[in-house]
Amino acid sequence: MPAVASFRSERATPATGLTRSRRTAAGTHSPLGQRVVDALRKALFSGSYKPGERLVEDRLASEMGVSRVPVREALRVLAAEGLIDIAPRRGATVTALSSVAARDTIEVRATLEGLNARLAARRHSPATAAALESVLAMGGRAMAKRDARTLNTLNARFHDVLANAGGNAVLAEIMRTLRTRTTSFFAEMSRKRAKETWEEHAAIVRAVIDGDEALAELLATRHVVNAGAQVIAAIGGPAQ
Amino acid sequence: MPAVASFRSERATPATGLTRSRRTAAGTHSPLGQRVVDALRKALFSGSYKPGERLVEDRLASEMGVSRVPVREALRVLAAEGLIDIAPRRGATVTALSSVAARDTIEVRATLEGLNARLAARRHSPATAAALESVLAMGGRAMAKRDARTLNTLNARFHDVLANAGGNAVLAEIMRTLRTRTTSFFAEMSRKRAKETWEEHAAIVRAVIDGDEALAELLATRHVVNAGAQVIAAIGGPAQ
DNA sequence: TGCCAAAATATTGTATACAATCGGCCGGAC
DNA sequence: GTCCGGCCGATTGTATACAATATTTTGGCA
Numbered sequence: 448m449p450a451v452a453s454f455r456s457e458r459a460t461p462a463t464g465l466t467r468s469r470r471t472a473a474g475t476h477s478p479l480g481q482r483v484v485d486a487l488r489k490a491l492f493s494g495s496y497k498p499g500e501r502l503v504e505d506r507l508a509s510e511m512g513v514s515r516v517p518v519r520e521a522l523r524v525l526a527a528e529g530l531i532d533i534a535p536r537r538g539a540t541v542t543a544l545s546s547v548a549a550r551d552t553i554e555v556r557a558t559l560e561g562l563n564a565r566l567a568a569r570r571h572s573p574a575t576a577a578a579l580e581s582v583l584a585m586g587g588r589a590m591a592k593r594d595a596r597t598l599n600t601l602n603a604r605f606h607d608v609l610a611n612a613g614g615n616a617v618l619a620e621i622m623r624t625l626r627t628r629t630t631s632f633f634a635e636m637s638r639k640r641a642k643e644t645w646e647e648h649a650a651i652v653r654a655v656i657d658g659d660e661a662l663a664e665l666l667a668t669r670h671v672v673n674a675g676a677q678v679i680a681a682i683g684g685p686a687q
Numbered sequence: 688m689p690a691v692a693s694f695r696s697e698r699a700t701p702a703t704g705l706t707r708s709r710r711t712a713a714g715t716h717s718p719l720g721q722r723v724v725d726a727l728r729k730a731l732f733s734g735s736y737k738p739g740e741r742l743v744e745d746r747l748a749s750e751m752g753v754s755r756v757p758v759r760e761a762l763r764v765l766a767a768e769g770l771i772d773i774a775p776r777r778g779a780t781v782t783a784l785s786s787v788a789a790r791d792t793i794e795v796r797a798t799l800e801g802l803n804a805r806l807a808a809r810r811h812s813p814a815t816a817a818a819l820e821s822v823l824a825m826g827g828r829a830m831a832k833r834d835a836r837t838l839n840t841l842n843a844r845f846h847d848v849l850a851n852a853g854g855n856a857v858l859a860e861i862m863r864t865l866r867t868r869t870t871s872f873f874a875e876m877s878r879k880r881a882k883e884t885w886e887e888h889a890a891i892v893r894a895v896i897d898g899d900e901a902l903a904e905l906l907a908t909r910h911v912v913n914a915g916a917q918v919i920a921a922i923g924g925p926a927q
Numbered sequence: 928t929g930c931c932a933a934a935a936t937a938t939t940g941t942a943t944a945c946a947a948t949c950g951g952c953c954g955g956a957c
Numbered sequence: 958g959t960c961c962g963g964c965c966g967a968t969t970g971t972a973t974a975c976a977a978t979a980t981t982t983t984g985g986c987a
Contacts, residue, residue, distance in 0.1 A: 527767030
């Protein structure tokens, strides 16, 4: 069974003679390559593919009902994000994050989340405060309901909102990438740490709203370190 | 005149009947896509293409003597590195770093270089010390000769060696990317600041070798901020 | 003259075809 | 039995062809 659903069930009717008929036709199709990226990213996050597993272009193309060209381009993009590895002439494999790489990633993330929280505190405004409080409230409700799935989504949302509050687009983009690379690991154990996670989120928000740069930085950094320590303990131990 | 040289002057002789003749033939050709990436990166750094300029696939393909396929894949890679922008159906353009984006990039770079210097100081060893001193010495010689071109190369080398000394591969990769994005700006004015640059380099190395984490971090961060301030003053001013 | 629509052109997006290389499998020599 | 060399299937790399969309040009009209 294909791990990803085909989004082009029928052929693009090449027989139809409507060359350049109506423009904009029905809905602006985003390029297939982009859609393949999204589909693969989703599949990777959901754990459909295991680390180290080979991603054969032809198979992916069939599963999605497209040719190999968009698949290849999608694979390059995912490789740039660090989600897969591509070896020349040997194809793509799902990145198997070593415990060393995990530790390195967390170390960088901790620092950058700290910087971002500091910036957010420096530039705090009523608007960002409201956005942060909103996500925080939703997180609280989801936790009360033990809704782990929503909680994961909200966790990502929280970090996105916080990144926006920092006001540094370059920083936000890098943090997003680093986060996606470790998503699978953190998702695994986030259930166990849900309570602590959202308490830490709340504390960070408070510091940001208070404009306390140093505290915001400290808490955000520690937040990543805390979660990271648990991840590393779970998967890496001394050496993987 | 093409901005990049063709590395395939003659066709791949498709008429020749040698199907799978000798294996490995003459030298292991790296994939064309990779070579196109290298060629384009070089061209972008050398300033052959101006910010905002369109990069038409067909033209690039002709100039390099390859088909559009490797060119397209190369463009995706460069887009992921932030060197170019790709808009669907509208092609690729050379990234025009706004003054805001420049400031953001420098802010992140400053923090990460600081983190890396701290790590390098923590993990300092005779081997890394020797490597750092070596680049430092070469930089001194190049500066004595007023060899601006070599100096630029050595500057990149210095930061690479320092990144290695930090021992965090993820961090090193991110810093490398950030550095490439701002290369053109820094190259412009590095001549004026050559003396200060290498004095700062020397100070950082000393702190690293001494294992003085806090000082190494401070100096490395300040190094980026100092150079960055000059860049921003030159290009951005209050608003670009 | 200036502006709008529609054809003509340029360029990107996708599919298919073929070439090149990798990895495993088989057979023979020692 | 094991190791080496070469065939064979599987898979990636590249080129070409065509389809779809963006951009420019052109022509008519107010």
